[in-house]
Amino acid sequence: MRTTLQQISAAALSIMIGLSFSGCSNNDEPASNNGNENEVRFEARADIALSETEAQLAKQSVDFSIRLLQSANKTIAGNEQIALSPLSASMALSMLNNGAANETQEELMESLGLSGFSVEDVNAFSKRLMLELNDLDNTSTISTANSVWLNEGFTPKKSFTGTLTENFDAEVKVKDFSEAKTVDLINEWCEEKTNGCIQDILKELSSEERMLLINALYFKAIWNSPFRKTEEGTFTTFQGEQQEASFMHKDETRFLYSESETFEMAEIQYGNNAFGFTVLLPKEGVGIDECIERLSGEEWLEAVEAMKSTLLNLKLPKFKVGRTDNLTNALKEMGIVKAFSKNADFTSLSDEELTLSTVLQGNSISVDENGTEAAAVTIITAPTSSNEVNPQPIDFHADRPFLYFIKEKSTNVILFMGKIGKI
Amino acid sequence: MRKSLFIALAVLFSSCTNEDTISYLLNNNNETLQQDNTTNQNYQYDIYYFRVKK
Structure with a gap:
């Protein structure tokens, strides 16, 4: 006693x-x-309080995210590494949704998993996320920016641009697409909205394009407890090759952790825990592509909700992925077909007969440790749970292909996700 | 220091049952609370191109 x-x-x-x-x-x-x-100093985290409808929308967004990952994994060339932002994709598609009508809109809503919801519900949810995500953690930065670029001479419906301005804080700009400086202006806008990270997204712009819809998302955060140890090790790639990599690691440390029949999941938390970096590691013998194929939004949510504070020996390779992908085929694979065809109906956007020609997504993620200079303030000794007497730490070594998800805690909305099949 | 301790006591009794606070502390097992420059920086963009149907 x-x-x-x-x-x-x-x-x-x-x-x-x-x-x-x-x-x-x-x-x-x-x-x-x-x-x-x-x-x-981490300020206390607060949940995004969701209404019943918003909670359902958040759940559907997880399902959309996993389906996007599956479609991208099937359709993107060079898929040993994948980097996607489902939040950004769903926000851009939601903007697009406001310009679509009839079957084109029905198809979009179905692909987003939003059949049964109104466009107004979706707009309001996007607006809330944009407003609230940035206030959740005083040590993280999230910037979301939307813009619509109109080729001179093209007149969209005011109801469309008005909705985008009202709900997505979108900037509407009219420029001559045949002038070279328009490309510079668009690139400058992106650079400014992403803290200088995105540069030169456009090399050229065809005067055939009538409109560009651009969404940019920037996220920067610090771990809530820094990695202090890094060691060289071997990463086994998806092809079974041995690759040298630098691993950040923490031994005998508590992380949120769960496991299913086919994978283990651990979360490393950012800042005040509002955002987490969740690593999904297929169990030995389960291939990464098999794991992606078998995964569902429901299973992912179950695994996230089952995570409990667990003593781990955790190793995570430092990595950096930067790529631009044409998402057109991935979206078609998800069932968005009419929007890209001659049967596209964007009559809520314009009286001109428009079709979606291409969707590009550029993404960069960097997970590493840049500095080591730090002076000690104090040391915390974690209390031991009453039912854990000398628990044995579980090895969680991400030294083979894994998936990552950067998510918000209270909604489980996935900001970024990807597949690391090689370093 | 006295002020910090007072605040700590107040916070302890008001929010110690907060799951996140406990989780936060658990995750800082044997670590100092000093941050270094470990950062994670991510960005993304989507561009949707529209043309007139041919």
């Missing part, structure tokens, strides 16, 4: 000391303070 009390006292003292420095407060102080640029 005395030992238990001592443990509780020690744990409480650790928590008190930790909180005095971790700053789980609701004040408006900036992340860096106390004159020490390396010290970060």
Whole structure:
């Protein structure tokens, strides 16, 4: 009993000391303070409170994300690495949805998994996400930007541009697509909206294009507990080749973790835990493509909801993926066919007979550790759960192909996801 | 320091049952709360091109 009390006292003292420095407060102080640029205060996380309809929309967005991953894995060339943003894709498709009519719109709604919801519900949900995602974590940055570029002479319906401005905060710009400087202007817009990360997305622009719809998403975050150890190791690629890689690792540390018949899942949390980097590691003997094919939104959600604080020996390779893909075939694979055809109906967008010609998605993700200079503030000793006496840590070594998902905690909306089949 | 301790006590009794707080602390097992420059930076863009039907 005395030992238990001592443990509780020690744990409480650790928590008190930790909180005095971790700053789980609701004040408006900036992340860096106390004159020490390396010290970060995490402000307490808050859920995005969803209505019943919004909760269903969020659930459907997970299902859409997994289907997008499956379609991209089938259709994108060089799929040993995939990097996608389902949030961005669904937001762009939702904008597009406002210009579609009749069967073209029905097909879009069905592909998004949104049959049964109104376009207004979808618009309102997108608006809430755009507004609230950026306020969840004082140490993370999320920027979402939308724009519509109209070729001079092309007149969209005011109801379409008005809806995009109102619900998606979209900027509407009219430019001459035959002028070279229009390409520069679009590139400058993207660069500005992504903190300088996206440069030169367009090399040229055909005057045949009547309109461009552009969505940009930027996310930057810090781990809530930095990796302090990195070691060289071997990553076995999807083709079975051995590849040298740098692995960040933490031993005997608690992470959220669950397992299913075919995969294990662990989450490394960012900042104040509002966002997490979830690693889905197929079990030994299960191929990454087989795992993707068998995965469903429901199974993914079950695995996420089953995750519990577990002692792990975790290894994750540092990696960086940057690629631009033509998503046209992936979207067609998902059932969005009419929008790309002569039968496209965009009469809610314009009186001109329009069709969607191409969809490009560019994506860059970098997961690494850049600096090591840090002075100790305090040390926290985690309390031990009453039913775990000397638990044995589970090895979670992402040294073979895995999937990653960057998601928001309260809605499970997936911002970014990808497949790492090689480093 | 006294102020920090007072705030810590107040926060402890008001939010110690908060799952995230506990989770946060659990995830900082044997780590200092000092952050280094470990960052994760991601960006993405979608471009939809529209043409007149031919």
